[in-house]
Amino acid sequence: MNLSRIRVRAGYTAGAIALFFARPDLHSFEQGVLLVIAGEIIRLWASGHIEKTLRLATGGPYAHTRNPLYVGSVVMALGLLWIANHPASGLAGVLYLAVFYPLIIREEAKFLRERFKDEYRAWAASVPLFLPRLTPAGPRASRFSLDRVKANHEWRTVLGLAVLCGLIFFRVR
Secondary structure, eight states, rough: OHHHHHHHHHHHHHHHHHHOOOOHHHHHHHHHHOOOOOOHHHHHHHTOBBTTTOOOSSSGGTTTTHHHHHHHHHHHHHHHEEEOOOOOHHHHHHHHHHHHHHHHHHHHHHHHHHHHHHHHHHHHHHSSSSOSSSSOOOOOOOOHHHHHHHHHHHOOOOOHHHHHHHHHTTTTT
């Protein structure tokens, strides 16, 4: 079984555990949803730059971090865990992120390094792997396109988050 399948199954398991133990209150919901929205804004910005496997995205958020989609996903996940408001939920979510994200980030870096060679090396020399730098760096060749956001199906994440937050809201104490 490949890493992607294991990661997806583990993600569903961690999510189910987090939801099972979730004890959201209005305060945790209000604060967590702000993180969820911030994470999705990062993902929308990133998905407007990326043309998977065709070109190396280096503009917009890719001038701050080589992995803005993952940064956005982590921010969203932390927001959802904040909403859940339970140690078991937090533990399940943080363990999942700590185990799988370093692996997939390394796997993706290897793929990009092999696919885009010198272009990747030049970009990677000035843009950090994960934690974003405050000022943009590197070649910044890609430009944002709403058509790319649509092509990358980021609407699915927006819809999924809206449904999930709506369902969790009904559990608020």
